[in-house]
Amino acid sequence: MLTFPNAKINIGLHITEKRADGFHNLESCFYPVGWSDALEIFPAEKLSFKSSGIEIPGNPETNLCLKAYHLVKQDFDIAPVMIHLHKAVPIGAGMGGGSxxxxxxxxxxxxxxxxxxxTxxxxxxxxxxxxxCAFFIQNRPQYCFGKGDEFAEISLDLSGKFIVLVNPNIHISTAEAYSGVKPTKTGIDLREVLQKPINEWTGIVKNDFENHLLPKYPAIQAIKDQLYQNGAAYASMTGSGSTVFGIFDQAIDLKEHFAEYSLWQGKM
Known part of the structure; x- marks a missing residue:
């Protein structure tokens, strides 16, 4: 069975407080996008995992796909499978590819x-x-809170818009991203703000990680600036970086502008 696990973007990302368990509470809108891996799973005589495409760091035996299999196997007597993951979504890029x-x-x-x-x-x-990870079960626009694993309905439909995603091949670890964050309450209702026209989001709908990561990595700031210069109605870093996305009213081809980077562009 072949499927295509897609990435997501964060439209707004506010870190509201640090939890007693060491994690952080956040609020964000998670929105699925078309940049995808390819995942093939079929019954086999022996459990195995292999990957192609972008090299996945770490021990293959601890890959999240295998962990997911073992989790289900604890409760159900399922047969061994062969898992082949072709990795196309950049790793550590704020798009939830592994999730x-x-x-x-x-x-x-x-x-x-x-x-x-x-579900x-x-x-x-x-x-x-x-x-x-839980977001990708329903895989539709959701208002996310808690650790990012609690969901509520959000009325946001960007179908018909065009998106450009640019990854500057900078890996930002979760620890590095959170080390510079100062959790604060925003005082705004993200769900209400996202009902405004997209070109009014700039300056209101923010990613808290940008405050310290953009000065540290000027290439990310330069990508964001260039997306706006090319007509983006809204642009932002997604997740904890380093991918930046721009939302456009019409299709646009920016491959030549970002030839040295990883890029995906298409309809939302």
């Missing part, structure tokens, strides 16, 4: 073995694998 891979593994196992898992059960599996 999508493990969530899609859970959904694929559910379908492959007819487990009849509810809630699959989200609970995903929450055990990472803070934003």
């Amino acid at each position: 999508a891979d493990c969530a899609f593994t859970i959904k694929t196992l559910n379908e492959l073995f007819a487990l009849h898992l509810t 809630e059960v699959m989200e609970n599996y995903a929450r055990q694998l990472g803070s934003d």
Whole structure:
């Protein structure tokens, strides 16, 4: 069974407080985008995992896709599988690529073995694998809060818009990103603000990580500036970086402007 785990962007990302468990509470709108990996899973005589495309650091035996399989295997007597992940979404880029891979593994196992898992059960599996993994079970625009694994409805439909995502091949670890954050309450309701026209978001809908990461990495600031110069209605860094996205009213081709970087562009 072949699926295509897609990335997401954060439209607004506010770190509101540090939790007693060491994590941070946040609020954001998670929005799925088309930049995707390819994930193939089928029954096999022996459990195995292989990858292609972008090199995945670390021990393959601890890959999130395998962790997802073992999590489901604890509760269901499912057969061994062969998992092949072709990695195209940049790693450590603020787009949740690895989180999508493990969530899609859970959904694929559910379908492959007819487990009849509810959305809630699959989200609970995903929450055990990472803070934003559960989002990719429903994989639709959501207002996210808590650690990024609690969801509420949001009325935001950007279909018809065009998006350009640019990754400057800078890896920013979660620890580095959070080390410069000062949690604060925003005093605004993100869901209300996102009902305004997109060209009114600038200066209001912010990613808190930009405050310290853009001065540290001028290339990220330069990408954001260039997206605006080319007509973006709104541009921002997503997640904890380093990918920057621009939302446009019409299709635009910016490949030549960012030839040295990883880029994806398409309809939202």
